[in-house]
Amino acid sequence: MNQQCIFCRIVAREVQTKLVFEDEEVIAFRDISPVAPTHILIVPRVHIASVNDLDQSDAGMVGRMVLRAKEIAKEEGIASSGYRLVFNNGPDSGQVVKHLHMHLLGGRPLGGKLG
């Protein structure tokens, strides 16, 4: 755990946030500044700063983040209407929190612009 990391503090329940999902590997909660009706972050419990810091042994965990997003999209009622999954990595992407997370966005037609 990184004491300076807000997501680590959420994982540790030092910062109270209603969770949409949790298991031994990941947690999910709503973005504090949502940009779509559904805007959920899926976050590994372990502190990994970004995609650049992943190694091959993390592949299963990362894939399960995507599979989890699929399940949450169903629960949110947006599986058929559609959704977008986004990993931001580093300065050009606008990554704010330096703890790996994946955005799940949906609930309205999203902009066609990806960047």
Add this chain to the structure above:
Amino acid sequence: MNQQCIFCRIVAREVQTKLVFEDEEVIAFRDISPVAPTHILIVPRVHIASVNDLDQSDAGMVGRMVLRAKEIAKEEGIASSGYRLVFNNGPDSGQVVKHLHMHLLGGRPLGGKLG
């Protein structure tokens, strides 16, 4: 293979496209309508329509798509400047080709707008 699917036809080399990367599991090639200096698609060889169509046994493959993006980002010289990874799924996301693919975008500051 789905004969109507352009990405299946690229995988089968029926449609000629210069590949950035290939292994037994995925191929990668530049988007035909790039929206950033680096805009590469990472595509599984197998025809899976979207994230909705993934199952748990696909987790490792999906995670390796993300790990591959990390390696391609290094080769493109954008690992430090930053990059964005995007899966679009279904109508609200603007998913065009109904064969799972992940966008790798970078090479300039990307918009903060994710949707």
